[in-house]
Amino acid sequence: MTPKALASSGLLALAAVAIGFAAADTYVVVLALPDMMTAAGLTADELQRAAPIISGFLLGYVAVLPLIGRISDLRGRVPVLLGCLVVFALGSVITAAGYDLSTIVLGRTIQGIGGGGLIPPTLALIADRWPVERRGLPLGIVGAVQELGSVVGPLLGAAVLAIGTWHDIFWLNAAVGVAIAVALVRYLPARGHRRPDLLSIALLSLTAVCWLLVMVQPPVLLEGVTTGLAFLPLAGWSRWLSPLALAGLGFLGWFIVRQLTNDAPLIDVRQWRETAKQIDLLGATLLAVSLGAVIVTFASAEPEKSVLGADSLFTIPIALICAGAFVWRQRTAAEPLVPPRSLSQTPAWGSIVVSFFVGSALIAALVDIPFFARLTISGSSQLEAALILIQFLIALPIGAVLGGWLSRFVSTAKLTAAAMALSGLCFALMSRWQQDSLNTLSATAVLAACGLGFGLAIAPVNAALLAHTADEVHGLTSALLVVARMVGMLIGISALTTIGLRAFHNAAAKIAPVKELCGSKTSCAAYATALQDAGISQLQAVFTGAAITAFIAATLAFWLLRDTDNVKS
Amino acid sequence: MFTSRRVLTAIALAAALTLGACSGGSGGDAEKQLAAAADVLANAEAIDFSISTTALPSGEKGLLSAEGTANHSPAFQGEVKAVAGGITIGAEVIATDGKVWAKTGFSPVFMSLDPERLGAPDPATLVGTKDNPGITGWITSTVEAKVDGKSRDGKDVYTKITGTIPGKEVAALLPSAAADSDFQVVYRLNSDGELHDMKVTGAFYGSDVDDVTYTLKAKPLSDPVAIEAP
Numbered sequence A: 001m002t003p004k005a006l007a008s009s010g011l012l013a014l015a016a017v018a019i020g021f022a023a024a025d026t027y028v029v030v031l032a033l034p035d036m037m038t039a040a041g042l043t044a045d046e047l048q049r050a051a052p053i054i055s056g057f058l059l060g061y062v063a064v065l066p067l068i069g070r071i072s073d074l075r076g077r078v079p080v081l082l083g084c085l086v087v088f089a090l091g092s093v094i095t096a097a098g099y100d101l102s103t104i105v106l107g108r109t110i111q112g113i114g115g116g117g118l119i120p121p122t123l124a125l126i127a128d129r130w131p132v133e134r135r136g137l138p139l140g141i142v143g144a145v146q147e148l149g150s151v152v153g154p155l156l157g158a159a160v161l162a163i164g165t166w167h168d169i170f171w172l173n174a175a176v177g178v179a180i181a182v183a184l185v186r187y188l189p190a191r192g193h194r195r196p197d198l199l200s201i202a203l204l205s206l207t208a209v210c211w212l213l214v215m216v217q218p219p220v221l222l223e224g225v226t227t228g229l230a231f232l233p234l235a236g237w238s239r240w241l242s243p244l245a246l247a248g249l250g251f252l253g254w255f256i257v258r259q260l261t262n263d264a265p266l267i268d269v270r271q272w273r274e275t276a277k278q279i280d281l282l283g284a285t286l287l288a289v290s291l292g293a294v295i296v297t298f299a300s301a302e303p304e305k306s307v308l309g310a311d312s313l314f315t316i317p318i319a320l321i322c323a324g325a326f327v328w329r330q331r332t333a334a335e336p337l338v339p340p341r342s343l344s345q346t347p348a349w350g351s352i353v354v355s356f357f358v359g360s361a362l363i364a365a366l367v368d369i370p371f372f373a374r375l376t377i378s379g380s381s382q383l384e385a386a387l388i389l390i391q392f393l394i395a396l397p398i399g400a401v402l403g404g405w406l407s408r409f410v411s412t413a414k415l416t417a418a419a420m421a422l423s424g425l426c427f428a429l430m431s432r433w434q435q436d437s438l439n440t441l442s443a444t445a446v447l448a449a450c451g452l453g454f455g456l457a458i459a460p461v462n463a464a465l466l467a468h469t470a471d472e473v474h475g476l477t478s479a480l481l482v483v484a485r486m487v488g489m490l491i492g493i494s495a496l497t498t499i500g501l502r503a504f505h506n507a508a509a510k511i512a513p514v515k516e517l518c519g520s521k522t523s524c525a526a527y528a529t530a531l532q533d534a535g536i537s538q539l540q541a542v543f544t545g546a547a548i549t550a551f552i553a554a555t556l557a558f559w560l561l562r563d564t565d566n567v568k569s
Numbered sequence B: 001m002f003t004s005r006r007v008l009t010a011i012a013l014a015a016a017l018t019l020g021a022c023s024g025g026s027g028g029d030a031e032k033q034l035a036a037a038a039d040v041l042a043n044a045e046a047i048d049f050s051i052s053t054t055a056l057p058s059g060e061k062g063l064l065s066a067e068g069t070a071n072h073s074p075a076f077q078g079e080v081k082a083v084a085g086g087i088t089i090g091a092e093v094i095a096t097d098g099k100v101w102a103k104t105g106f107s108p109v110f111m112s113l114d115p116e117r118l119g120a121p122d123p124a125t126l127v128g129t130k131d132n133p134g135i136t137g138w139i140t141s142t143v144e145a146k147v148d149g150k151s152r153d154g155k156d157v158y159t160k161i162t163g164t165i166p167g168k169e170v171a172a173l174l175p176s177a178a179a180d181s182d183f184q185v186v187y188r189l190n191s192d193g194e195l196h197d198m199k200v201t202g203a204f205y206g207s208d209v210d211d212v213t214y215t216l217k218a219k220p221l222s223d224p225v226a227i228e229a230p
Helices: A003-039 A044-063 A065-075 A077-096 A101-117 A119-129 A136-163 A166-187 A198-216 A227-231 A243-261 A269-278 A281-299 A312-332 A346-376 A382-393 A395-406 A412-430 A441-467 A471-509 A514-518 A525-560 B002-023 B027-042 B123-127 B135-140 B167-173
Strands: B046-052 B062-071 B075-084 B087-096 B099-104 B111-113 B143-153 B156-166 B182-189 B195-202 B212-221
Touching: A003 A044, A003 A077, A003 A101, A003 A119, A003 A136, A003 A166, A003 B087, A044 A065, A044 A101, A044 A281, A044 A471, A044 B087, A065 A077, A065 A101, A065 A119, A065 A269, A065 A281, A065 A471, A077 A101, A077 A119, A077 A166, A101 A119, A101 A166, A119 A136, A119 A441, A119 A471, A136 A166, A136 A382, A136 A395, A136 A441, A198 A243, A227 A243, A227 B143, A281 A312, A281 A471, A346 A382, A346 A412, A346 A441, A346 A471, A346 A525, A382 A395, A382 A441, A395 A412, A395 A441, A412 A441, A412 A525, A441 A471, A441 A525, A471 A525, A514 A525, B027 B135, B027 B143, B027 B156, B027 B182, B027 B195, B027 B212, B046 B123, B062 B087, B062 B123, B075 B123, B087 B123, B135 B167, B135 B195, B143 B182, B156 B167, B156 B195, B167 B182, B167 B195
Parallel strands: none
Antiparallel strands: B046 B062, B046 B212, B062 B075, B075 B087, B087 B099, B099 B111, B143 B156, B156 B182, B182 B195, B195 B212
């Protein structure tokens, strides 16, 4: 390997580890959620109020992704990766030090922004440094590490919880984020021989120390006769009006002034101002609000029970209005967020459409396979049900690497179409599953093959997008691809749940009354079995829907990604 | 330089005052102060009572917090949060005549329950009667009590007294506590000698589980409070 290739691999490895870690974070809270609810003062019957702990992360992950992608096109990949890691670490610290629901959700949202923002610059980085015909494998590896995160996340969470508290999960996140960021610094474009401004670093650290103390309120200081005064609000009751919090604000103000006046600032405000001029911030905001409203609408629902969140009466109109305004802005702005013609080639927009359907099918597996397991394995816990899903999840990263390697030999359109057809076929088999199906060996094979299909499709879809968009929009278009997949997941689960619930109600309506089945007014085993069968027909309907969605993705991939043979001559 | 001299004077004055406060405390004095504070609680018509901790050791079930009013019948009425199976359950609780009723968020009506099965104490026993004291018994049985300077809580500054409560006293009220171990306690008394709060740290859930710190507050109320079974 040449030194340049070696540097590219090293950089990509760091970015991939960061992405894997951020992906793990999506799932890490699953185990820690009860403890986090306790810390936020919530009780078990207030589960709905705890939903933002999860949806907050998603919100950050998706809403500002296009903006981050666009920035990475203008400012370069490494500075944006570094910035996202710092943001991720910051969000982790806020979550770890969180003292109520608002601070925890705020921390999770910031974590999501940093974690999601890592993906577009990394995909663009591969396009920058690898020629078209050799991008498959690195794309596959990044996809694999990301999917591996979903397997490792819960295990990592369990390991940390065994020796510490949920706070430690997020302190660990912060430490890893900072460590990777430090390792990335050497890949930054050279800035001459000027040393970083030490006063700026000191001011920023002082702000952090002050505000961290305000959040954690260590009893030793809080109860001190003199030191305690620093924590006492000057007016009102909020701890953010205490002398210590205001001192932190003062240090931050000084830091900002320093950035504006110093010759060698830590953050080059003037350069950022130039960048901001090239970005359609109004368009980015409209898109972010629209996506945010979509997330809140769909993510706060309980997918097994209802389709939409409780506030959908407000959020759906907001999403539609902002989406309309964004389209208007795209047409009228001098430099719109998505530069004109950046997605003009069929495989470019085709890969985004395919990602949407891949996401819609994938979510059915992630939500309804554990649901099926809980329903049919007697006395099964959440954990056992999750273990069934592992059989699916473990095949995803394997498929991702394999797909990356295969894309050197097989055309993108054919590989993606075959992969999604495989997953569709597996869903079709699942739609015939019965009460005892999960105990059979063939169920394991079906689950693994289904995961493998989704994995195989990751690299070729990404490669198709990168091959058919210009270098200077790779960050933005990659972001749109990730957003399409996430939105596909959210809308997919809602649509599939609607179909499933209708099937459940149809089946339940046919069950004979309790009195007839059991001979008395109290419930009996026969009635419970009948209800369980209704539940199974609900999931059969969902799996049928997922199979159709996967076949749609396969067909679209075959037609839309067609002329994207990676081996161009 | 006038201002800096004034600051120096102020610091010197503050130091002198603080030192003066510290040197006043001897063992006997601290015990007398505690006895007086316990007496106020024992003679109160009703008490504003709370006990809470931030988190229980991983996997333990037990009491997270209880907050409400109590009298020496003994009876208690208020909000209780308990942890079981890793999740927090909140309930409105009424405890009187040795019975406990709870109304959780899941249920519209009060239901009778056995607190021992939840690993939590009958909250009324924590308050106790005049003859069979609850936590006032912990205060009077404290050994090695000594005044340990001042402590701030918000705008107010309190006298701090540290000491040790024998495990058997704690276990008498909370059966899960290790009777053979000592519990560290920090009291804070206000300028009238009344209890502001007490932090008790020790093996509340047995000696093989991590220590837990409970913060208890008991404020005497001048008017009686009637607490009746639902």
